[in-house]
Amino acid sequence: MAIAFLLTSTSSFAEPPTKTIAPKNIILMIGDGMGPAQIKAYRLYKDNLATAGVDPITLDAFLVGTLATEPAAAADADDHVHSTYIVTDSAASATAYSTGQRTYNGAVGVDLERQPMSTVLEQAKQVGKKVGLVATSQIVHATPASFIAHVDSRRKYNDIADAFVDNQLNEQPLLDVFLGGGWRYFKRDDRDLTKELQSFGYQIVRTRQELLTASKKVAGLFAEVALSPAIDRTDDEPSLKEMTEAAITRLDNPQGFFLMVEGSQIDWSGHANDIAGVVNEMDDFHQAIQAAIAFAEKDGDTLVIVTADHETGGLSIGRNLEKKSVYAYNVAPIKGLEQSLPAYQKEILATRNNRAFLQHSGIELTDDEQKQWKEISKKLEKEAVWKWLVGVMSRATLTGWTTNGHTGVDVNIYAFGPGATAFYGYHDNTHVGQAIRRWLTPK
Known part of the structure; x- marks a missing residue:
């Protein structure tokens, strides 16, 4: 059964600070757990010691502002809002990016009453654009899930996987391309989503080599759960850069596209207080950013937005x-x-x-x-x-390190291409979803 998604406005969105022409293509890139210190650590790691000072990384040229990341405030049984600042999780923050509204921690594409909210990916499909998701985690993890699914808990991986088939427009699954891990959630005893996807014309690919020669409509599931850490990946597993380039190639078309790319495992290294893992995952993500920027520079009608859902580890x-x-x-x-x-x-x-x-x-x-x-x-x-x-x-x-969890520090936002000025300054993370929604609203 197809999931009916909503296209009605769910709140009054503030106008961007500058009027801009809507970009044809939008690439939203989320470094999970990537706070300012993670970026600094990576910049130092990449620095050429033979030159004076610390060399900038590619991303630095496109810094436009900062984002607050808190979720909706929690209330007790008497509806008294707690005064304690609530630190977000990935699901709440990604839902803010995908819908333009805050929600509770653990929510995937639903509001405080656990009701579905339309996402920018769904809206992009409705206006005729192709859409895709890329991650180095299982593709049903909180961040990618918040763009395609509507469930009350990020832990319901099977329900989220079902949405990759069941969330449809015109009797076809929404996604044109999705790449990541999570084979076990699609090939299950209770439901074989891989066969269903093939019946809709998807090519299922399991290796890097298969991806490089895949058809336009592709579902890449390169691991049972998550891909290997970036430094450990073999020739059978694609890098995030390769997945990003493959997705862009298959999505590029005259009507435009929306693509979300997540550097998932920066967060996992932060949780583990593993600084080596942080910088290696940052390198994997940064190379994907460079690929997206290179496409945007050549295309001229592509907006690339880079940010984080939160910081992890108190680095x-x-x-x-x-x-x-x-x-x-x-x-x-x-x-x-x-x-x-x-x-x-x-x-x-x-x-x-x-x-x-x-x-x-x-x-x-x-x-x-x-x-x-x-x-x-x-x-x-x-x-x-x-x-x-x-x-x-x-x-x-x-x-x-101060924690094995998330922190509430503001995260940076970077933007390149038409529409970049909409993100200048300091905003709530919902501002990103609101701006994208406006560009995708049928005229």
Whole structure:
């Protein structure tokens, strides 16, 4: 049964600060968990030490403003709004981008009463544009889900997967292209969505090689759940850049398109307090941004918007050690790594030694870290090894963390192309969805 989606306005949207001609194509790129410190860490990681100062990254040229990310305020049973500031999750923030309205944490495309709200992807399809989703997580994860599904909980992965078939216009699924992980949610005992997609003309692709030669209408599911961390991907898994380019190639048409691209695993590295993972996932995302900008520069009628749903980890560039303020930051240990920290963890558990990690990172252990390792090596428990790895890496790089969760800091917004001026300054995250909706409203 097709899901009926809404196209009625759900709130009174403020006019953008500058009147602009609606762009033909819109590419919205979301770095999950990418706060200002994550961008700074990546900039330092990419810096050419042979030049004076810190070199800018491509993204820096397109900074236009900042966004507040809070979800709708929670209320208790007596409808008293709590005074505590509520930090968003990915579902609430992505729904703000997709609908132009705030909602509660965990909500996917629904309002506070759990009623469906129309998304910009649905609206783009209604006005004749092609639409697509790309992510390095499972494609049913909170951020991509908030553009195609309407469910009351982000954890209902099977229900979200069903929407990739059931959310239809003119008896056809909405999406022209979707690429990411999540095979297990589409090939299920209770429902085989892969066969249903094929009956609608989709080509199902499982590898990078298949993607590069795929047809126009493609569903890419490159992993059972999420793709491998960027640094660990084999030739069988596409990079985010390759998926972005493949999606753009298949969506580009005279009527235009809407594409959402997520750098999903920046957030996961932040949750794990893994600075090496953060910068490697940032690199994967930044290369995808460069590909989108290159297309927009050539096309001339494409708006590229880059932002984040929230910051993760409370990352700081610099930290105190042994109660001394150390005004420095060191990216050298990250540059030597040949695989992700989870891969080193697995290797340590299998080989019962940490030589590869220490050799590649160039880290010299402190006396305390050597003592910790001696105790850990007696049992080699998975969690203890991980805590030691990220602790050593954070100490060696002078990276600080305040949490394993999200924070409420404002995130940056970048824009290039027609319509970029609509995002100048400071806004709520709902402003992004509101501006896109206006451009997609049938005249």
